[in-house]
Amino acid sequence: MxxxxxxxxxxxxxxxxxxxxxxxxxxxxxxxxxTPSRKPKSGKEKAALAAAEPVMARARLVTLSFAGGWVTAKHFEARSAGGPTKRILLVHGWGSCSNYLAAMIDGLTAGGAEVVALDWPGHGASPGRTLTMPAAVRAVDAAWRQFGGFDVAVGHSFGGASLACAAGGVVDDVPSHVARKMVLIGAPSEMxxxxxxxxxxxxxxxxxxxxxxxxxxxxxxxxxxxFDAARILGMLITPVLVIHAQDDKEVSADHARRYAVAGDNVQLEWANGLGHRRIVSAAPVIARINAFILAETVDRRKAA
Incomplete structure (x- = not known):
């Protein structure tokens, strides 16, 4: 009712x-x-934010300006050196913030990656009370200009769709930005x-x-x-890893299936039992993303 x-x-x-x-x-x-209230809605969310503090304390805050506003980016250096450092753009979903991705940030930096985590307008440390897909694409453009591009782009939910739309250049006055590899987690395939x-x-x-x-x-x-993320990704040649849970109650698994048939460059892996939110903190998911990034390095060495 x-x-x-x-x-x-x-x-x-x-x-x-x-x-x-x-x-x-x-x-x-x-x-x-x-955008929703930034205040945690439950004791579980409060606990998650508290647990994230040691990781987030390592961040260097960067202000990114774009037409219509600005956002906060949190820059994390790699914590291990086993080869060329990959720079990753990491974006959260609607009603979330980069702090909720602390476990993933920790896992990716431990794996040797440099991570730039955005807080969308109206979320986390960024100002405002509204968010649109065009504004998200402009924020991605601002990050690209500031950091000179990214090897990998990783997005959860709305964030994943935003990265795809940014890659497709769907905002007329913003150039397309395509990372060398992309990971979409629990993301909608179209708007x-x-x-x-x-x-x-x-x-x-x-x-x-x-x-x-x-x-x-x-x-x-x-x-x-x-603003059809699946169609856009299917037209690219960049490798795309889609991770989704069939028990996701917020973004239907049908979106993942739609991505999977979009093009040969897209591979789908199920993370069943992790729903829509726990999936971003799950150790197997983080390990799979690290492996996906490492595979890119191995492939390039073979090609050389």
Whole structure:
């Protein structure tokens, strides 16, 4: 059953739409873009943030500016030297922050990688209360300009889709940025389902729904359908590792299957039993990503 607040929101949007579907769609987009509270929602989240403090204390904070705002990046040096250091761009999901990726940061730096972890706008140490996919792509562009590119890009959930969209150059005035290897964890494969689901939840009229989706065009110069992460990755030659749990209740495993058939450069591995959030801290998942990175080094040596 819908909450009282949702019922009021639906009624308000219906009333506005009767006079201006365009305005109703724009208001719905504002609601769609509002980021969740940064405060931990449970004792488990508080404990996770406390456990992350020793790792996050090693970070060097970097401010990255882009058109429309700025974000905080946390730069971690590699903790071991067994060969050429790989630079990794690591991004979290919606409603999360880089601190929740502390176990992965620790594992990747121990494996010999240099890690740059972003906090999206409206998340973690970055300012703001809203986040859109075009803003995420601009933040990735800012990181690329600051650090001179990345060997590997790793993203969880919304972060994974954002890296794919950044690789596809789907924001008109932002160049595409493709890492030499990519890892997507529990990531949605396209954005249309989110917008359609949100519009259905708010019971938007067809015209208001069209106005909601048109906001993507106004912000990026591209239609919503072009933010298709699976299609984008399938057109690349860069190796992509998709890790997903079939028991993920937030992003259906069908998204992982869609990635898997997108192109020969994409490989899918299941991490069943880890759901949507525990997957980023699981030792086997971190070990698999490190192996994926190491395999790139071995392949290049063979090619030489």
């Amino acid at each position: 819908a909450s009282f607040a949702i019922k009021v929101t639906r009624l308000a949007l219906k009333t506005v739409a009767a006079f201006s579907p365009e305005t109703a769609g724009q208001l719905a987009f504002r609601l769609f873009s509002i 249309t389902w989110l917008f359609k689901g949100f519009g259905k939840y708010l019971r938007l009229s067809a015209k208001a729904q069209a106005a909601l989706e048109n906001m993507v065009v106004r912000l990026s110069g591209r239609r919503l359908e072009e």
